[in-house]
Structure formats: structure tokens, C-alpha cells
Amino acid sequence: xxxxxxxxxxxxxxxxxxxxxxxxxxxxxxxxxxxxxxxxxxxxxxxxxxxxxxxxxxxxxxxxxxxxxxxxxxxxxxxxxxxxxxxxxxxxxxxxxxxxxxxxxxxxxxxxxxxxxxxxxxxxxxxxxxxxxxxxxxxxxxxxxxxxxxxxxxxxxxxxxxxxxxxxxxxxxxxxxxxxxxxxxxxxxxxxxxxxxxxxxxxxxxxxxxxxxxxxxxxxxxxxxxxxxxxxxxxxxxxxxxxxxxxxxxxxxxxxxxxxxxxxxxxxxxxxxxxxxxxxxxxxxxxxxxxxxxxxxxxxxxxxxxxxxxxxxxxxxxxxxxxxxxxxxxxxxxxxxxxxxxxxxxxxxxxxxxxxxxxxxxxxxxxxxxxxxxxxxxxxxxxxxxxxxxxxxx
Amino acid sequence: xxxxxxxxxxxxxxxxxxxxxxxxxxxxxxxxxxxxxxxxxxxxxxxxxxxxxxxxxxxxxxxxxxxxxxxxxxxxxxxxxxxxxxxxxxxxxxxxxxxxxxxxxxxxxxxxxxxxxxxxxxxxxxxxxxxxxxxxxxxxxxxxxxxxxxxxxxxxxxxxxxxxxxxxxxxxxxxxxxxxxxxxxxxxxxxxxxxxxxxxxxxxxxxxxxxxxxxxxxxxxxxxxxxxxxxxxxxxxxxxxxxxxxxxxxxxxxxx
Numbered sequence: 001x002x003x004x005x006x007x008x009x010x011x012x013x014x015x016x017x018x019x020x021x022x023x024x025x026x027x028x029x030x031x032x033x034x035x036x037x038x039x040x041x042x043x044x045x046x047x048x049x050x051x052x053x054x055x056x057x058x059x060x061x062x063x064x065x066x067x068x069x070x071x072x073x074x075x076x077x078x079x080x081x082x083x084x085x086x087x088x089x090x091x092x093x094x095x096x097x098x099x100x101x102x103x104x105x106x107x108x109x110x111x112x113x114x115x116x117x118x119x120x121x122x123x124x125x126x127x128x129x130x131x132x133x134x135x136x137x138x139x140x141x142x143x144x145x146x147x148x149x150x151x152x153x154x155x156x157x158x159x160x161x162x163x164x165x166x167x168x169x170x171x172x173x174x175x176x177x178x179x180x181x182x183x184x185x186x187x188x189x190x191x192x193x194x195x196x197x198x199x200x201x202x203x204x205x206x207x208x209x210x211x212x213x214x215x216x217x218x219x220x221x222x223x224x225x226x227x228x229x230x231x232x233x234x235x236x237x238x239x240x241x242x243x244x245x246x247x248x249x250x251x252x253x254x255x256x257x258x259x260x261x262x263x264x265x266x267x268x269x270x271x272x273x274x275x276x277x278x279x280x281x282x283x284x285x286x287x288x289x290x291x292x293x294x295x296x297x298x299x300x301x302x303x304x305x306x307x308x309x310x311x312x313x314x315x316x317x318x319x320x321x322x323x324x325x326x327x328x329x330x331x332x333x334x335x336x337x338x339x340x341x342x343x344x345x346x347x348x349x350x351x352x353x354x355x356x357x358x359x360x361x362x363x364x365x366x367x368x369x370x371x372x373x374x375x376x377x378x379x380x381x382x383x384x385x386x387x388x389x390x391x392x393x394x
Numbered sequence: 395x396x397x398x399x400x401x402x403x404x405x406x407x408x409x410x411x412x413x414x415x416x417x418x419x420x421x422x423x424x425x426x427x428x429x430x431x432x433x434x435x436x437x438x439x440x441x442x443x444x445x446x447x448x449x450x451x452x453x454x455x456x457x458x459x460x461x462x463x464x465x466x467x468x469x470x471x472x473x474x475x476x477x478x479x480x481x482x483x484x485x486x487x488x489x490x491x492x493x494x495x496x497x498x499x500x501x502x503x504x505x506x507x508x509x510x511x512x513x514x515x516x517x518x519x520x521x522x523x524x525x526x527x528x529x530x531x532x533x534x535x536x537x538x539x540x541x542x543x544x545x546x547x548x549x550x551x552x553x554x555x556x557x558x559x560x561x562x563x564x565x566x567x568x569x570x571x572x573x574x575x576x577x578x579x580x581x582x583x584x585x586x587x588x589x590x591x592x593x594x595x596x597x598x599x600x601x602x603x604x605x606x607x608x609x610x611x612x613x614x615x616x617x618x619x620x621x622x623x624x625x626x627x628x629x630x631x632x633x634x635x636x637x638x639x640x641x642x643x644x645x646x647x648x649x650x
Contacts, residue, residue, distance in 0.1 A: 002522045013491055013518045013526075015448050016553075017543040017564060159454060160445060172447045177568035179545060276491045276526070277445065279518075289467045290496030291444040 004193020009309035083375030091202035096183035109164035111143025113187030188231025189308035192279030203237025255297030256324035346375030407616030415465025430483035450571030573600030604648030
């Protein structure tokens with residue numbers, strides 16, 4: 001069996017041209033993750049550059065309004081660049097620098113991973129190129145300019161469905177063209193080994209902090225953890241340190257788009273089947289001949305036809321649950337959190353908030369849940385206005 | 395001697411690639427028959443994939459034309475059944491691991507044996523993952539072709555040791571597509587292979603002109619040409635057959 005397996009999932013299904021690059025990456029990661037200087041530098045960047053630890057905020061109004069479980073929000077939206085993506089990028093770019101790479105490339109959907117990569121590349125003096133689907137450069141136009149402002153070159157991807165999947169394709173193609181001086185900063189817990197492990201480890205700071213913060217505030221572990229899942233990096237980061245705590249329910253919220261019984265959906269766990277794509281064996285939205293299906297979500301960051309291999313395994317094991325949340329539900333939750341707590345969440349994170357609204361009232365008042373607020377919603381404001389019939393353009 | 399060994403037994407091999415179903419399966423059928431008659435030693439037939447990450451623009455476009463034209467794995471097998479009634483040219487499938495895995499690897503390889511597919515080339519299945527397909531390839535006597543790349547270095551020995559049929563030498567970095575300059579360490583790569591194993595080596599990626607092909611066969615056993623042919627198909631559409639045949643004749647002559 002090959003490396004990097006989670007049950008039957010994972011693996012290294014990539015062209016031969018890239019094999020030595022991922023082997024070199026694995027060796028470097030295995031070395032530096034235990035290197036005291038690397039750990040200290042990353043800790044310092046997390047604290048003094050990204051603003052960690054992020055707050056665990058007790059959402060008093062929401063708790064009262066829903067009348068059930070006590071709700072905490074893990075405020076990844078307060079990180080520098082406005083989302084959890086910076087956690088992974090700081091780690092990977094620092095690693096790339098240690099490996100002697102001078103250039104980083106990355107895919108982006110909503111633009112949050114692209115912005116984080118451009119930011120850290122600027123900080124560390126690396127050349128940076130970002131690939132983004134044309135549909136996403138249109139709906140997240142401000143993020144494109146933001147990346148350019150940070151010194152990155154943004155490539156608009158016009159192949160295929162012109163979204164996140166195609167941005168990944170194009171970044172992989174670029175990596176096979178130029179691998180010697182270039183590191184591919186993969187943005188989620190997906191792709192070929194060792195990416196799912198590296199990204200999960202760098203994101204696991206979220207769950208580590210939550211555990212400590214809950215013990216400080218409540219003296220016990222939460223009953224439910226909720227996070228949105230596209231590729232699944234903020235969810236994996238939240239869940240990872242709780243996998244062995246069998247009493248903690250882990251719930252991933254997928255983007256159902258118009259609904260899982262329509263063709264306009266991106267809920268991979270709900271409608272997908274096992275396949276092999278983008279370097280990994282996992283669940284994918286596809287047809288009977290293995291053609292990857294076009295998917296849809298209002299959220300550019302969740303608009304992806306696959307899911308990380310560790311999530312696929314957690315689902316098969318019954319350790320985590322994955323539930324679909326529609327565009328409508330997510331938009332309502334987006335507006336709800338803005339009004340009730342004065343916090344505008346990313347439309348991705350709003351999928352988790354939406355599901356919390358469904359289950360919190362059914363839970364008892366002595367139960368507690370933590371929702372990962374993976375990003376802030378500034379980037380989505382114009383799109384939500386348009387969804388509600390407004391004519392606001394960035 | 396099996397059919398794949400015969401490909402390289404009588405001199406340098408010319409291996410044209412086309413995407414099945416581009417622009418239609420009827421044209422693909424004619425192209426296979428006519429390219430075989432024009433001297434193609436092995437035909438590499440692409441099963442189109444929605445997300446061909448190892449391909450450049452030309453073959454990406456061919457795949458999407460084929461898929462929007464309605465080509466499916468089952469229809470391609472049916473077409474091969476028709477071809478095999480009149481033509482025994484060696485044929486290799488080129489596709490990605492997902493169309494095989496999702497079809498059901500056992501059933502896929504069984505069909506390959508039935509319609510006389512001699513080999514499969516799967517660019518996103520490196521040495522480390524070959525057990526995904528290899529047991530089924532062995533069961534149904536289909537060669538799983540190994541690829542080596544300019545970055546393979548020390549891996550070449552390991553890959554060559556377990557290779558069967560022939561080795562596909564990726565000439566250059568990056569994806570498929572016509573190039574003015576072909577990578578300059580192909581010769582060295584092939585030398586490393588031959589030190590380990592006496593197995594034919596065919597060079598692909600970037601080759602389009604007779605001069606490039608002639609240069610490559612100075613140190614290899616054959617050349618694979620894809621994007622250049624696919625571009626002819628794109629340019630002439632349903633009328634492409636005579637143009638492709640002319641090109642195949644020219645290339646075949648260049649490597650004699």
C-alpha cells in the first residue's frame with residue numbers, strides 16, 4: 001500500500017514528474033516539524049503576525065434566541081487576512097523557504113487562500129502566482145485586486161467549469177512545468193500525500209486552542225463541533241484534536257447549493273461516490289464513467305466536487321457526520337449572525353451557522369457547541385446583496 | 395512474441411495519439427483504420443476525461459469536444475469491437491485513473507482484453523500507486539505502461555525494473571503540447587533504463603516535426619505524437635482523416 005492513507009482513502013495519484021517533489025516535501029516536513037527553530041519561528045508568526053490565539057467567543061444573544069445549547073464561536077475570522085487560511089500558509093511558506101524554494105503558487109476559490117498566500121509571500125520575499133477560476137474572479141473581484149496589491153500575479157482560469165476544481169488543475173499543471181524552485185501551497189486537506197497531513201497539522205492549531213479555551217471557560221469539552229466543509233481544512237483543523245474524544249460530536253456542513261436533489265449542488269458526501277482525482281482517493285461528485293461533475297454553491301470556497309481523504313475516512317468510520325446546507329439557509333444564517341451578534345461571517349462559515357440554528361434549539365441548555373467561524377464576510381457582502389436582488393457591484 | 399513486442403521488433407515505432415470521440419466516434423474509427431494503414435505501429439487512444447491534469451491546451455480541448463459529443467467509455471469499447479473485426483493494429487488506451495476506477499477496474503480490464511487493448515497508459519498513476527491497477531492488468535493480460543520524467547533521476551532504476559511492454563519517456567517538464575525545444579536529457583534517461591532492463595523506450599511530450607522525431611529515434615525506440623495530430627483534427631473536424639494520414643506518413647518516413 002502506498003503512503004498517506006486514511007483507511008482506503010488518500011494516496012499519491014499524481015504524474016511521475018511531481019513524485020520527487022512530494023517526496024522531498026515529505027522529508028522536509030518530517031524534519032522541520034520537529035525542528036525547534038522552525039517551531040519557534042512559526043509560533044512567533046502565529047502570535048505576532050496572524051494574531052493567534054483566536055478568540056473563543058460566547059455568543060450570548062444567539063444562545064438566548066435559539067433557546068438550547070450554549071454556543072461558542074471560534075473566531076478564525078479575526079486572524080490577519082480574515083480567515084483560517086493563514087494558519088496553513090504560514091506553515092507551508094516557512095517550510096518552502098527552508099527547502100530553498102523562491103517561488104510559491106496556489107489555487108484559490110473564494111480568494112481567501114490566495115490572499116493568505118500572497119500575504120505570506122510578501123512577508124517572506126517570495127515570488128507568488130495565484131490561479132483562480134473565471135467565475136470566482138468575477139464574484140470575488142475585490143480579492144483579485146487585493147492579491148495584486150500584495151504583489152502576486154493572478155491568473156484567471158478559463159478551462160472547465162472555471163471554478164476551484166479548475167484552479168487546482170491549472171496550478172498542478174504549472175507545478176509540473178516548474179517544480180525545482182517552486183512550492184505549491186495547497187490550500188486544503190486534499191491532494192496527494194503529504195498535503196492532507198501537512199495542511200491538517202498546520203490547521204490543527206484551531207482545535208488545540210478550542211480544547212484549551214473550553215477547559216478554561218467551562219471546565220469540560222464541548223458536546224458538538226460544527227464547521228463548514230469544502231475540501232475541509234477548517235473542519236479538519238477543528239476536529240483533529242477531538243477525534244479520540246468519543247463524546248464530542250463532529251459535524252461537517254457541506255454546500256448543498258439549490259439542494260441535494262438538484263443538479264446545482266456541491267454536497268460531495270451526500271451525492272458523491274468513491275473516486276480518484278486531484279492526487280487522492282476520496283469521495284467525488286462524478287458520473288458513472290468517472291467524469292467529474294460540475295458542482296455549484298453560492299460559496300466559492302465550498303464549490304468543489306471532492307472532499308479531503310481524512311474526512312472520507314471519518315465519515316466511513318461513523319466518527320464524523322456530514323450534513324448538507326442550502327444556499328438559502330446559508331444566506332439566512334449570514335444575515336442572522338450579522339443582526340444578532342454583530343458579526344458578518346464568510347458565506348462558507350455561514351453554512352455551519354445555519355446548521356447550528358437547526359440543532360441548537362433541540363439541545364439542552366447544559367450542552368455546548370463550538371462553531372468554527374472560518375472567515376469574515378466582507379468579501380461576500382456584494383454577492384449577498386445581489387442574491388437579495390440588489391444591484392451592488394464591487 | 396506478444397503484439398506489443400512486435401511494435402518495436404521491426405525498427406523504430408511511430409505512435410500517434412488521438413482522443414476517442416473527437417470530433418466523433420465515427421471519425422475516430424476511420425482515423426484508427428487509416429493511421430494503421432499509413433504505417434502507425436501502435437495507436438494511443440485517449441479515453442476523454444473531464445479534468446486531464448497532465449494535458450496541455452490542445453488535448454484538453456480535444457477531451458472536452460469528445461465529451462460534449464457524447465463519447466463514453468462504453469461507446470469507445472463498442473467502437474473497438476467494430477475496429478477489431480477488420481484491423482489488428484496494436485492499441486494502447488491513454489486515460490486517467492478515475493475513469494478506470496469508477497468504471498470498475500476488473501470490468502474495464504476484462505473489456506480491454508475482449509476488444510484487444512494491448513496496454514494502458516495512466517499519467518496520474520505513479521510507481522507508488524501501481525497496485526491500484528496492476529493486479530487487474532495481469533489478470534487480463536493488459537500491459538500497464540510505466541512513465542519516466544526529467545525529474546525521475548534515481549527513480550528510473552526502480553521504475554524500469556518493474557516495467558512491462560515499453561517505457562513512456564516524458565521528454566520535457568510540464569504538460570503535453572507542441573514544443574520548439576525538446577528536453578535535452580532524454581538520451582541520458584534512456585541510457586539509465588537500458589542499464590537496468592532491455593525494454594523499448596518511446597519518447598513523448600512536445601514532438602511535432604519530422605526533424606524532432608528523427609532526432610529522438612537516434613537514441614530511443616519510438617516516438618509518441620499527440621498534440622500535433624489533435625490540432626489537425628481540431629482544424630479540419632470531420633474532414634480531418636486525409637490530413638492526419640498524410641502527417642502520419644510523413645512522420646513514419648522521417649524515423650525510418
